[in-house]
Amino acid sequence: DGKGKDGKNQQGQQQSQQDENKTPGRDEIERARREMERAIEELKKKSRDAAADHQDKALQELLEAKEKLEEILRQLREEERKLLLAALEARFQKMLAMQLAVFQGTTTLGQVAADAWVGRHTTQSIKLARDEEEIAVEAIKALTLLKEEGSSVAFPEAVVELREDMLVVSRRLEESKVGKLTRAIEKDIIESLEEMIDALQKELEKSEDDKKEQDQKKQQQQQQDQEPPLVDKLSELKMLRALQLRVNRRTRRLARLIDGEQAKDNDVLQQLKDLARRQARVQKAARDLATGRNR
Template identity: 85%
Template sequence: GESKDGKSKDGKSKDGKSKDGKSKDGQQSQQDDSKTPGRDEIERARREMERAIEELKKKSRETAAEHQDEALKELIKAKEKLEEILRQLREEERKLLLAALEARFQKMLAMQLAVYQGTVTLGKVSEDDWVGRHTTQSIKLARDEEEIAVEAIKALTLLKEEGSSVSFPEAVIELREDMLVVSRRLEESKVGKLSQAIEKDIIESLEEMIDALQKELEKVEDEQKDQEKKDQQQQQQDQEPPLVDKLAELKMLRALQLRINRRTRRLARLIDGEEAVEKDVLEQLKELARRQSRVQRAARDLATGRNR
């Protein structure tokens, strides 16, 4: 399919050039360049700079200054265009991260509900009726709980990599600690009220976090649709937007404190008399004291802006 002059039937030579002498690569490059945001403005600025140089050579300072001003205007336009695109990318990245976290917590919630149901079912089996298969079932639930803890680590990694939130990572850390406690207890066939109470706390905590993330997602979507906020957003575009705003952080801190209060009350109902004597309950009370300190530290970090 080639003619004697080395051209193919479609009019292109062997070296990839078309009849007009331009290569395919060159055409592709031109197409790509034309799509680059701000390129036109930068090109116009370059031309104005060249004109300014020519005028300076002619010692026409006034005309040169005019070209310099035009070049500056074009560069500012290019900068604004690129900053707007960067802001949009940041918002989209934030939205994707919130959606990814919500999906992971939804998965964890479904898994935890299944473990809780299994624990409640085993908890109804009396000691006299407890046999080997019940132990096997409890161990299986322990393994399932460990898998949920692995999911919690993945969520925590996402939050720490993003780095702007204080209360949400703390909430996930507490969740994972509870999951590991539950896993150990189920491993030992401890399927009674304490294990069930901790699992119930995990479920409620996951539901709170999912609700908080859904609200943040809705807010991000509303902000993207709200054209009236465009000027305000442009003023703030040099700042990296936090994953969740301060109000959401405060709400999560409040939820963490309520969790401590809720767990304390649940433990109190398991205690006979005025003092906690059961070893497991004592350990839980000590853990709550540690969590109280961590929540106070998180509140201080949020107040002083140490997370930013």
């Protein structure tokens, strides 16, 4: 008797596992197939009304299967989107921690007087340059994720600008330039990372709120068929605004480093040229967002 019970339990577990592994919508499709067969039989008997009834039932079963599959697909897309947002936030948090460490090191070296600068300070500055390069590598990884997803305009541009700044900082640290300009660029990087982390956190919170609403009320069919963007239009606009503010902020910081009305320092001049190119890219990103060229 014990063996018989064990056998039944195993069969029950196997059946339960098979039910769990069953393709969503499969039951509805199977019922639709049976209704089609019945319709064919009725047509052979020339019972058109009965055949039409079976055809209608088959169509209904197929529609139910379609709705079930669409709902599962929507859930998978939303889950994938949330995972990507979380992955990006984690990467930016890591970059922020690394950048804060570099900034602290740069600030410490910046307090060393020129006549007190020795070989070990140069070594420390080169080490900071290598650390900054590692942050730039993390930026490339984040940019790859964003470009593969493909729906955002402002966020990839923000990461491109971040990486450019990181490479500038790395080159300057390589040359033991730990003064105000280097630290100003590092501050911009830190503030930019904080802005992006905040934006991603808000987007994740909004995703949770949206999910609760969807549980109470199903989305319209049109919404189900669309790929959800990584971030909504409002978040994109906010990031574009942040990019513009970043240009303005850098311009003001550079202005404070300029003696007189015109810049003469080559480093500052190069930064001003870079800012002009950056301004043009921000304008292009705004156009792309307005025209939907990213979609």
